[in-house]
Amino acid sequence: MGKCMIIGCGGVASVAIHKCCQNSEVFEGIMIASRTKSKCDALRDKLQPTTKTVIETAQVNADNVDELILLINSYKPDVVLNLALPYQDLTIMDACLATKTNYVDTANYEPLDTAKFEYKWQWAYREKFEQAGITALLGSGFDPGVTGVFSAYALKHEFDEINYIDILDCNGGDHGYPFATNFNPEINIREVSAKGSYIENGEWVETEPMEIKRVYNFKGVGEKDMYLLHHEELESLALNIKGIKRIRFFMTFGQSYLTHLKCLENVGMTSIEPIMYEGREIVPLQFLKAVLPDPATLGARTVGKTNIGCIFRGKKDGKDKTYYLYNICDHQECYKEVGSQAISYTTGVPAMIGAMMIMTGQWNKAGVYNIEEFDPDPFMQALNKWGLPWEEDFNPTLVD
Ligand code: NDP
Numbered sequence: 001m002g003k004c005m006i007i008g009c010g011g012v013a014s015v016a017i018h019k020c021c022q023n024s025e026v027f028e029g030i031m032i033a034s035r036t037k038s039k040c041d042a043l044r045d046k047l048q049p050t051t052k053t054v055i056e057t058a059q060v061n062a063d064n065v066d067e068l069i070l071l072i073n074s075y076k077p078d079v080v081l082n083l084a085l086p087y088q089d090l091t092i093m094d095a096c097l098a099t100k101t102n103y104v105d106t107a108n109y110e111p112l113d114t115a116k117f118e119y120k121w122q123w124a125y126r127e128k129f130e131q132a133g134i135t136a137l138l139g140s141g142f143d144p145g146v147t148g149v150f151s152a153y154a155l156k157h158e159f160d161e162i163n164y165i166d167i168l169d170c171n172g173g174d175h176g177y178p179f180a181t182n183f184n185p186e187i188n189i190r191e192v193s194a195k196g197s198y199i200e201n202g203e204w205v206e207t208e209p210m211e212i213k214r215v216y217n218f219k220g221v222g223e224k225d226m227y228l229l230h231h232e233e234l235e236s237l238a239l240n241i242k243g244i245k246r247i248r249f250f251m252t253f254g255q256s257y258l259t260h261l262k263c264l265e266n267v268g269m270t271s272i273e274p275i276m277y278e279g280r281e282i283v284p285l286q287f288l289k290a291v292l293p294d295p296a297t298l299g300a301r302t303v304g305k306t307n308i309g310c311i312f313r314g315k316k317d318g319k320d321k322t323y324y325l326y327n328i329c330d331h332q333e334c335y336k337e338v339g340s341q342a343i344s345y346t347t348g349v350p351a352m353i354g355a356m357m358i359m360t361g362q363w364n365k366a367g368v369y370n371i372e373e374f375d376p377d378p379f380m381q382a383l384n385k386w387g388l389p390w391e392e393d394f395n396p397t398l399v400d
Contacts, residue, residue, distance in 0.1 A: 001026045002359045005077035007062050007092060008084035009034035009043060011183055011296050011340060012106065012141070015348025016083060016355075017043055018338040019386060021051035026356050031075045033058040034084070062088040068095035079104055081355045083348075085187065086110040086117075093125055093136060102134050104354045106141030106347055107187070108232045113272065117191075117232040119370070126368045136368040140354025141347035142327075143169055143249075144233035146388065147310055148372035149350075149379045150325040151241050154312045156376060158323050161243030162314035166399045167231065170252040172221030173304040173331045173342060179260035180293040182302075182343035186285055192261065193270050197230040198248040199238045210258065214250060214399050218307040219391075220328040226250040236370035243314060250399065264288065295344070302331040302341040311396050324396035327388050337387070346388060353382045 004020060006013055009032055020027040030053055032040040040057035048055050060071050062084045072080065072095055082092045082105040089109035096103040109121045122138055129136050139145055147167050155162055171182065181188040196207035212228035231249035238244050264270050269288045274281045309326020327346070334345035354371070357363035363374045371379075383390055 002078035003029040005031045006081045009039040011344035012347045013083035015344045016351040019352035021053045024052035029054040031056040033060040065094045072099040103136040130367040133366045145350040149376045150310045152372040153376035159314040163245045164313040165247045166311045167249045170218045170307045173302045175298045175302040185289040196228045200246045220305045224252040226252045299335040299341040306342045324393040
C-alpha cells in the first residue's frame with residue numbers, strides 16, 4: 001500500500017517498527033531514520049529476514065529541517081511517523097509541510113528549556129497543513145492516543161453527551177530496580193515533577209505535584225495508589241468531546257518511585273536549568289538520564305500488567321450513564337512478542353495504527369487534528385487486531 005518514514009529508534013519506535021513489519025500489506029516499505037544509525041541498522045538486520053516490508057535506514061538530525069527535507073524527498077514516504085522526542089515535533093512538521101507529506105506523532109511539542117505541554121505550537125500549523133492538503137495526526141500513542149479514540153468511541157456509541165472523564169493509567173509492572181523510568185527518563189521525570197492540573201467548567205485548576213491521591217482497584221493488577229497529573233490530552237478532549245464539565249488524569253506510582261524522585265528533586269538532580277560542571281555546561285536531568293537504566297533494557301526483567309483506560313459519566317436518552325473502556329497489557333507477553341515492555345508496546349502499537357489510518361485513507365482530511373477528531377471505529381477494530389484488545393464495564397467503581 002505505501003511507505004512510512006519512522007523518525008527515532010528508541011523504545012516506542014522499536015515496537016512500532018516490529019508492528020509495521022507484521023503489517024507488510026500496508027507498510028510495503030519503511031525507512032528508519034534516527035540520530036544513531038547503528039540502532040536503526042541493528043533493528044533492520046533483526047527484522048528484515050522476518051518480513052516482506054522493505055526496510056531502509058538513514059542517519060538524521062531531526063532538529064535540522066533542511067536535513068529532514070532532503071531525506072523525505074529522497075525516500076518519498078506517504079507518511080512520516082515521528083517517534084523521536086517532543087522537542088523535534090515542530091522541525092519535523094516544518095519538513096512535512098515543505099515536502100507535502102502527512103505527519104503523525106505521539107507527544108505534543110515541548111520547548112527544551114521549559115517543561116510545558118501545550119498544543120498551541122502545533123495547532124498554529126492548522127491552516128498551513130490545510131492549504132498544503134496534508135494531514136497531521138497529533139498524539140497517536142496510548143495516552144494521548146487510545147484515550148482520545150476511547151473518548152470519541154464512547155461519545156459516538158454510548159452517550160449523547162459526556163460530562164466527566166477520568167483517565168486512569170496504571171502500571172502494575174515490576175522491573176526489580178529501586179528506581180528506573182519506563183520510557184525516556186527525561187520526558188518522564190519532567191512530566192511527573194510538574195504541577196498537576198485538571199479542567200473543570202472550561203478552566204484549568206492547578207495543584208501541587210502529586211497533591212491529589214486516590215486508591216483504585218484495577219482489573220488484572222489490583223489496588224494501587226494513583227496521583228493526579230497534568231496530561232496533554234486533557235486540553236484537546238475538553239474542546240473536542242461534547243458536554244465535558246470535568247476531565248482529570250491519574251497515574252499510578254509506587255512509594256519507592258516517589259521517595260527516590262523526591263530525594264532526586266531535593267538534591268537538584270531533576271532540574272532542567274543548566275549548571276557548570278568541570279568547565280562545561282550540563283543539565284542535571286540529562287545527566288540523571290545517563291546514569292539511570294536505559295528503558296529499552298527493562299523489558300526482559302519487567303513482570304506484571306498495565307491497565308489504562310477512561311471512565312466516562314454522562315447522559316444517554318436523558319438518563320445518567322457510566323462506562324469504562326480500558327486495555328490490560330502484560331509486560332512479559334509484550335517482551336516475548338517484540339522484545340519490549342508494555343509501556344513501549346502500548347505506545348508503539350497505536351503509533352503504527354495511526355500511520356496505517358492515514359496510509360489506507362481511512363482517516364483522510366487535510367489539516368492538524370487530535371486523534372479524537374477522527375472516526376474511532378476503524379482504530380478500535382485495529383486495536384483488537386494488533387495486540388491491544390479493549391474491555392468495557394458498564395458499572396465501574398468511580399473515582400471521587
Ligand atoms: P527514546 O529516548 O527511547 O527514543 C527516542 C529516539 O529518538 C532515540 O532513538 C533518539 O536517538 C531519537 N532522537 C532523539 N533526538 C533526535 C534527533 N534530534 N534527531 C534524530 N533522532 C533523535 O524515547 P521513547 O521511545 O521512550 O519515546 C519516544 C516518544 O514517545 C517521545 O516523544 C515520548 O514522549 C512519546 N511517548 C508517548 C506516549 C504516549 O502514550 N502517547 C507514552 C510514552 C512515550 P538516540 O538513539 O541517538 O538517542
